[in-house]
Structure formats: C-alpha cells, structure tokens
Amino acid sequence: DSGVTQTPKHLITATGQRVTLRCSPRSGDLSVYWYQQSLDQGLQFLIQYYNGEERAKGNILERFSAQQFPDLHSELNLSSLELGDSALYFCASSRSRTVFFGSGTRLTVV
C-alpha cells in the first residue's frame, strides 16, 4: 500500500457527462500529481499541484481541471466526457523526487 488513496475505484458514465475523481496523498506529501494511463498512450502526466498551487502542466485537455485543497487532498474534474477518455487515472504524491502512486480510478465512458 503506497499510502495514496483514490476514490472511486471504478466509474462508468455516459458521454457528455462530468465526473470527479478524488485523491488523498500520503501523509506529509505536499505534491499531488495526476496521470492518465490508456492502452494507446501509456502513462501520461496531466498536472501537478504543490501545496495548493498548480506547479506543472502536461497533456491535460481543457475539458479537464484539477485542484488541491487546503487539507492537501485533490480532485480531478473531467467534463464533456468522450469515449476516448476511458482510461485509468492515477493520482500520485511526493515530498521529494520519489513519486508514489495510488491504485487508480478506472473510468469507462459509454
């Protein structure tokens, strides 16, 4: 167990809908990251927050947004969902350069 908690584990939703993925980082970690894993793209970095502030941005679509709250938990919001958004979404956290991953949320868009 990495100490990074993600909910829900599975999510099935229809195209055009909006969902929120939640993440609790390891105790003491200030940085939270979101990654997307799909069969054709592999593991792709989406965005990083550090102590509530956006720190780095990757290949995140404009339909996606994230935030980190004062208690350091984070949410990833995915809107206007398309079939191609079906993937595993991982949250990760760190307090140094070593990044630890949660077990992921499997999103299926139908």
Next chain:
Amino acid sequence: GESVGLHLPTLSVQEGDNSIINCAYSNSASDYFIWYKQESGKGPQFIIDIRSNMDKRQGQRVTVLLNKTVKHLSLQIAATQPGDSAVYFCAENIGSSNTGKLIFGQGTTLQVKP
C-alpha cells in the same frame, strides 16, 4: 523531443534466473530516474531510483545501472520469482525536487516461467 523508450516489450525468463530490463532515454537533461512495477489492476509501485551523479544503485534483489554516455538505463532482477511477473516502467524526471513530472516509457512485460 521528450521520450523514454524500452527496447523489448516482453521478456520471458525462467524462475530463478536473472532478468535484465532495458530502457533508453533521449533527454540528456534528465537527472533522476525511477523504475516502477505495475501488476494487473494496480498502480505503479516504486522499485528503485537513481540520480544522474550515480552509475549504479542496488536494492533488495534489484540493481539499476545508468549509462549517461549512451543514455541507457537497466533494471536487473536477481533470482527472478513468479511474483516478479508484471509490467516494468522506467521513468525520467527533469528539474527540481518540487517538479515531479515523470516521463514514462512504454513498459516491458516480464513473464516468469515456473
């Protein structure tokens, strides 16, 4: 461009043998590398890391070698066990300790035959 690639998509080894998983990276500015193990239905699990000022680092049954001259990284697993069967990813990081953006390779599937 930014890319981390793996030479072999699938590696099959006999239980008890040593395994070597290779990885090539293209960004010479990368100064920190991590190997992850991902089992089916789980998130990437940290195995071992190495900084660019090192050539070798050893853990429990695992060794990572870094050759900066040819931009090559390898993960050696000693006495491979069935529980080692998984997908292995190398990842590279550029930047300070507060910018943890990792660039992942495509992954190598390790199959351990009993």
